Each structure stands twice: as C-alpha cells, then as structure tokens.
Amino acid sequence: MTLTRYRLGDLIEQVNTRNKDVNNKYTVSEVRGISNKKEFIETKAKMNGVSLDNYKLVKPSEFVYMTVTSRNGDKLSVAFNNTNETYLVSSSYITFKVKSDNKIIEDYLFMTLNRTEFDRLSRINSWGSARETLSWEDFCDIKIDLPPLDIQKKYVAIYKAMLANQAAYEKGLEDLKLICFAHIEHIRKNSELFPIGNYIEPINEKNSDGAIKLEQGINIEKRFINPQRPNSNLKGRKIVRTGQFAYCTQLNNENVAIALREDEDCVVSSVYDVFKITKEYEILPNYLMLWLIRPEFGRYVYWASEGSAYEFLSYENLSNYLIPVPPIEVQNSIADIYKVYTERKEINEKLKERLKNICPILIKGAVEEAKRKEA
Known part of the structure; x- marks a missing residue:
C-alpha cells in the first residue's frame, strides 16, 4: 500500500468522558483552554463556584477542538495531548482519538491538523450566521492523503527530534526566569x-x-x-x-x-x-x-x-x-538577567513558529515519498 485518501471520520472517533464519570477526580488545576496556535493554555476565566461535572476529559494521546471558527484568526483551535497528564476542557469542545485500526500515527495526525492548509479547509467547511462553526460531521468529512505507516514514522521522528530540541531550549529558558525572580524575591524579603x-x-x-x-x-x-x-x-x-x-x-x-x-x-x-x-x-x-x-x-x-x-x-x-x-548596580544585574530571558523567549517563540511552519513541509515530503513508491 502506498498513498491512500481517507475521510478523517475513517481514522478518528469521538470520545465523551465527563469529569462526573470519574467521580470528579480532576480539579480546576487541570482545566485548560485551546489557542489558535494549536496549544493547550491555562484558562484565565474565574472558576470559583463553577461546576466541573460536565467538563470533558482529554487523556494522553487524545485530541480536542473548538467548533467555533469565526473571529478566530481564520484558524482552527485544535490541540493534541502529548503529555502524561489528563486535562479538563469545556463541554462545548469536541474531544476525539485515533481509531485502534492502526492506520495513522497520532503525531502524524497532529502534524496534518497543524497546517494553514487545514485551517483553510476548516473555514471553508464551517457554517453559521452569527457564528460559523465546524461540526463534528463536517470535520469528519474532510479528506486527507495518507502515506503508509513506515513513511509516517519517518517524518514523525524528524518532527519529534525538532520538538525535543525546542523543549530543551524552553526548559533552560524557564530556569533563567526562575533565577531572576528568586533573586528579586530574596531582595524583597531582606530590604x-x-x-x-x-x-x-x-x-x-x-x-x-x-x-x-x-x-x-x-x-x-x-x-x-x-x-x-x-x-x-x-x-x-x-x-x-x-x-x-x-x-x-x-x-x-x-x-x-x-x-x-x-x-x-x-x-x-x-x-x-x-x-x-x-x-x-x-x-x-x-x-x-x-x-x-x-x-x-x-x-x-x-x-x-x-x-x-x-x-x-x-x-x-x-x-x-x-x-x-537596592543600589543601581544590583538593579542592573537583575535587569540584565531578565533582558537575556526576554531575548531568548523571543527566540523560543520564533522556534515554535518555525516548528509549525515545518509541518506542511514534512507532510508534503511524506506524501511525495509515497507517490514515488507508487511510480
């Protein structure tokens, strides 16, 4: 088998586990939103007194997307839980997972979803008046060209290696921030x-x-x-x-x-x-x-x-x-540390954007390699 066209619905299935189904095991600390950068984000909404009974679970290796596509930067807000943690998301979101018939790798699916081409498909297939939404049915009707598993694994390995490099850079970034704020907290307590x-x-x-x-x-x-x-x-x-x-x-x-x-x-x-x-x-x-x-x-x-x-x-x-x-020289040293942090943070944001931009290149490479095998 080489290149095959599939409906997304042939590859994925919806999951609908609620927090109440697991005896409200998860709390506000696990609540997440989704950005149009295809990332989970900590919610800024006030959660005091909000019932989490109907919040949906997003387990490791599961996906979630927000159906509303209008006024969203012409992008689909979708995220893949590639951690070992389970998150809670609003009941208005749709959660799904890859079917167990071993046709597509989760990371390869996320690479497919994490492209401007897929954003355009999502907007084209959205419907509504006051708000345009991409229903689960229309989401499942979107078609993709899928190479065989060995080619998927090859390009996923490239993507994961790049992700690991970026994650290592980001960890060093957070360590630098911690040093800076620990320093000023020490000054606050002793001045x-x-x-x-x-x-x-x-x-x-x-x-x-x-x-x-x-x-x-x-x-x-x-x-x-x-x-x-x-x-x-x-x-x-x-x-x-x-x-x-x-x-x-x-x-x-x-x-x-x-x-x-x-x-x-x-x-x-x-x-x-x-x-x-x-x-x-x-x-x-x-x-x-x-x-x-x-x-x-x-x-x-x-x-x-x-x-x-x-x-x-x-x-x-x-x-x-x-x-x-404190004395100006102390202020200067702290400000210099933070300046390095902000500069590296900007570099990290550019790295993350480049990672997103590499997804269509990798998907194109995988598809073209599969086509070559057909010839």
Missing part, C-alpha cells in the same frame, strides 16, 4: 520597601498636532501591540515616549495591561494612563518593570482597584505599590 510613587510622576502629553502616526495598545502579557481596531485620526491621543510606562486603567480579572515603552514614541487610547520615572539615578525603568510583571502585582491591582460594573486602577493606588530599591 526596606518604598511606594513607587516616590519615583514616578504621571504624564498627560497629547498628540495635538497628529505628528505621531503609530498607535499601540497593551495586552495582559505586558507588551505593546497593534490595536485590534486602528483609528485614522490620532490627534488628541496620549503620547507614550520611549522609556515611559502606560497602563490600561480598567482591570482585566487579576491583571492589568501595563508595559514599558522601549521602541519609538507612540500614542495610546485615553483609557490608558502614562507615567515616567523621575529619579533614574535611584531606580531603573527595566528594574521597575520587573516588579510590575509579577503575579504579586496582579493581586495588588485586584485589591487596589475600585468600581462597580467595572473596576479601575487609579494612578494614586498604583503609586502606593511597594517595592525594594
């Missing part, structure tokens, strides 16, 4: 704490002449990003100069969108507040930012915010956040 308001001041500079053409937003990962809805008229928007900070005053769960501007000057929406350090001889911008990305700051923000329908973090309450202020 006097000061309100950051002693070292910063608010800025309210407007783009009155419209000279700055770059508009930015900030996400909860503490990064400047392109806004989802760009505006043509940027006059009157707040300016964020290089070296200044900006944050969204409206709280996002236990988090705040805050970032240090290290690139060229930009403008942000009026829902943001802007501030700068006034005593850089006492505290470095990158050192201060280290304290603003910690989970402890998120908890402080949640406590210090005020409001009814929406909660807001005022500049005054932000100013009361306490941090240690």
